Amino acid sequence: MASGIRISSIALAAFAAAAAAVTPAAAGDAKPSFADKGEFVVCTDATFPPMEFFEVAGDEKPAGYDIDLAEALSLHWGIKSRFVVSDFTGLLPGLESQRCDAVISGILVTPERTKTYDATPYLSTSLVVFTLAKSDLAVSDPADLSGKVVAVQAGTHYVEELEKINEKLKSEGKAEISIQTYPKQTDVIQQVLVGRAAAAVSQDTELAYRDLQYPGQLKTVYAFPGQDTFGVYLRRNGDDKTAVADALSALVQDGTLKSITENWRLSPEAITAGK
Numbered sequence: 604m605a606s607g608i609r610i611s612s613i614a615l616a617a618f619a620a621a622a623a624a625v626t627p628a629a630a631g632d633a634k635p636s637f638a639d640k641g642e643f644v645v646c647t648d649a650t651f652p653p654m655e656f657f658e659v660a661g662d663e664k665p666a667g668y669d670i671d672l673a674e675a676l677s678l679h680w681g682i683k684s685r686f687v688v689s690d691f692t693g694l695l696p697g698l699e700s701q702r703c704d705a706v707i708s709g710i711l712v713t714p715e716r717t718k719t720y721d722a723t724p725y726l727s728t729s730l731v732v733f734t735l736a737k738s739d740l741a742v743s744d745p746a747d748l749s750g751k752v753v754a755v756q757a758g759t760h761y762v763e764e765l766e767k768i769n770e771k772l773k774s775e776g777k778a779e780i781s782i783q784t785y786p787k788q789t790d791v792i793q794q795v796l797v798g799r800a801a802a803a804v805s806q807d808t809e810l811a812y813r814d815l816q817y818p819g820q821l822k823t824v825y826a827f828p829g830q831d832t833f834g835v836y837l838r839r840n841g842d843d844k845t846a847v848a849d850a851l852s853a854l855v856q857d858g859t860l861k862s863i864t865e866n867w868r869l870s871p872e873a874i875t876a877g878k
Contacts, residue, residue, distance in 0.1 A: 634680050635837075635846040637704040643677040643684045645669075646703035648691040650756075650787040653812040653867045654709035654833070668808075668867045669707045669833075672725065675859050679850050690786050692758035695720065698836060705837050705847070709806065711760045712834035721844040722834035725851055725860070725876040726808075726869070730764065732825040733810055734802040735795060742802075742825035746771065750778035754791040754800035757784040761804040764827070796820065806831070811868060832875055851876035 637643065647655045649665035658666045665686060677684035687703050694706045698720065712722045732748070734740045742748060745768045755761040762784060769779040783800060785791050792813060794800040802824065813821055835851070837843050854860040855877040864871050 633842060633846045633849055635704070635843040636840055637843070638680045638682050638846075641682050643673065643680065643682055643705070644687060644703040645673045645684065646687045646689060646694050646697040646706045647673075647708040648694060648787075649688050650691075650789045651709045651809060652816070653869070654808060655707075656789075668726075668863060668869070669709060671863045671866070672854075672860070673705075673707050675854055675863065676847070676850050679853060690758075691756055691788075692786070694758075695836065698838060701838075705835050707835050709808070709833055710836060711831045713760055716836070721837045721839050723837070723844055723848045723851060723876075724832040724834045725874065726833045726864070727830045727873045727875050728806040728808050728833060729830055730761070730804065730827040731807050731810060731823045732802050732804055732827075733795070733813075733821050733823050735798070736820055736822045738801070738822075738824075740801055740824055745825065745827070746775075746777070747825075748780045748802065750780070751801040752781040752783055752799070754783045754785060754794040754803040756788045756791050756805075757786055760831070765804065792817075808869060815868075848876075 647665060647669060649655045649657050649667070653668050655665050655667035655669045665688060670686065673686070674684050687697060689697055691708070694708055694710065695716065697703055698706050712724050716722065732742055732745070740751070748768065749772050753765060755765060762782065765780055765782050769782070772779050783794065785794065788805065788809065791803050791805070795803045796817070807823070807826070810821065810823055835847055837847060851860070855874060860874055860876060861871045864874055
C-alpha cells in the first residue's frame, strides 16, 4: 500500500472526529430544496486524489477532500449523503438529468460552465505542468510544449487551455502540442510514469498527493499564472446556491473546512468559501 493511501486513512479518521463537533443547521437557517428529501446526492469522479478517489480497489464509497466536504454539508443540514460515481465527462450531464443534487469533484469554476449551472467556490488551486523527475523537459512558457505529447483528462478545462496554446503555436508556424485525452486522471498519471507522454497538466492539489504516492518520481516544471477555484455545482433552483454558500461559510466559521483542508495536507489559505 502506498504511503499516500495510508495518509488518507489518517485524514478520514481525523475528519470523523472534527465532524462530530459540527452543529446541524438551526431550524431557521436556509436549507437547499433537495434537503427536503432527507438526502444529499453528489456526483463525483473518483480518480482525482486527494479530492476524490478510491482508497482500495473494490471500495463502494470514495474517499477524499470533496467526499469529506459533502458529508460535512449533509451533517450541517441534518440529512444523509450519497455518492454517484461517474467519469468526469458525465458529471454535469448527471446533474442536469437529476441523477444528483450537486457535483463536488475538483471541478473548476469557469465562465462556460456557469452559463448553465450555479457554482459556489470553496478552494483555490493552481494549474501546473508536470513530468518525470528524471526528465530534462524545461518549460518557462507553455509554448515550450510545442511538439510534445501531453496527457490530460477528457472533459476538463485543461484541454481548452492546451487548445488555446495550440492556436498560438499554429499561428506562429510552430509544431502543435499532441494533446492525448484519457477518461480518468489515474490514466493520465500512468502515461507520464511509463513515458508515453512527455508531460501532463493537472492541479497543484493533485501533485501534492502524487508526490506522496510516487515519492521522487514526478516534478512540476511550470505553473500557469493566476489561480483557479474548485466549486460546488448546482442546478439553478430558487435559493439553493445561497443555501450552499451559507453552509460553506458556516463550515469555515466553525473550523470544519479548515480541519478537512489540513487533514488532506492542503493549505487553509487556499479556502475561498465565505470570502
